[in-house]
Amino acid sequence: MRVALVNIGRIVTGDLAAPFATGDAILLEGGKIAALGSLTAAEVAAADVVVDAAGTTAMPGLIDSHVHITFGDYTPRQKVVGFLESYLHGGTTTAITASEVHVPGRPKDPAGVKALALAAAACFRDYRPGGMRVHAGSIILEPGLTEADLAELRSAGIWLAKAGFGAFPTPYDYAPLMRAARRLGMVTTMHTGGSSIPGSSGIWAEHVLAADPTVSFHVNGGPVAMPEEGFARLVHESSVAMQLCTAGNLRTALLTARLLDEAGQPERLLIATDTPTGSGIMPLGMFYTITHLASLGGMPPERAIAAATGNNARVYGLNSGMLAVGRDADVLLVDACAGGSKDDALSAIANGDVPAVSAAFTAGVPRFVGRSRNTPAGIRGVRVAECRLPMDFSGGGH
Incomplete structure (x- = not known):
């Protein structure tokens, strides 16, 4: 056409x-x-x-780099069908999974989490709700997984790995698997901030620095922000992309944007929604955060748009944005x-x-x-x- x-x-x-x-x-x-x-x-x-x-x-088109994909256009967290197609009507043309943690009764053993990632990726390989492009299937890092497991997944087309909901004793224990995933060319992401769902724990700047992910997920809180001193540490002591989410803390979102701007590194700023969650369904969430940065943070609108499009595309290796x-x-x-x-x-x-x-x-x-x-x-x-x-x-x- x-x-x-x-x-x-x-x-x-x-x-x-x-x-x-x-x-x-x-x-x-x-x-x-x-x-x-x-x-x-x-x-x-x-x-x-x-x-x-x-x-x-x-x-x-907007790229939402933190969407809670499960299977099909359905969110069990809010029991809503058709939310992805609705997000397209909010300008989001690409959704990237934040890992399939919201699947009811999700497996936590190595074989199960590998199967979950593969099944989710396959579900969206040829399925485009409303025309939206969906990148699904992120391996949730759990104890017992090995670098060989990650290599097997990578050869099968899985290119996303997520730290933050595994049963490791401390958040520091994610670091070896995160480094292995990076060596294999995977985009690695890490929950940042306080606990978001039962069974998860707080992950702060020191944990992110130890794991060195590609992206610090919802750095402004998902929905609870990490301690204040952590924001400057991540800006000045790492090259991690810092993702702001609509379902997070607005004050620390503005703080993060300001710190990156002062450091001359606006390309590290990403916009996403971190939805659907307890915060609900947000078809216009991406545009809300764009307007918050522009109207409250003084960011030129074209730069805020880039944080929701081109910046996400560059970090995730996409041809859109x-x-x-x-x-x-x-x-x-x-x-x-x-x-x-x-x-x-x-x-x-x-x-x-x-x-x-x-x-x-x-x-x-x-x-x-x-x-x-x-x-x-x-x-x-x-x-x-x-x-x-x-x-x-x-x-x-x-």
């Missing part, structure tokens, strides 16, 4: 090094961004679908909400307003155009201007 987005007001790339792109059009083809900036009349005419962006802002030729064609058109005080998406975000999601495209396919069911309408009317795809409503295939 070839989709042309025209009449774009502004292009936010998700790339900290070059947060804006010039031009007013994007061409999506074969699941990738084929052209960015300007399109010829012939390129537009050759498109299967032409979407008039009506002056709205184009940005990458940035608007550039050759990147995955996961794109949002966003706007200021009708009835608000601002007249464009970035101004609304800086004001603390969640923007209207007026269209979402994943893998180059329009998932909805006009408005999201989870945000107010935008002030501009995004529409499908032309559609040359064959449509058959005869029901002959039934």
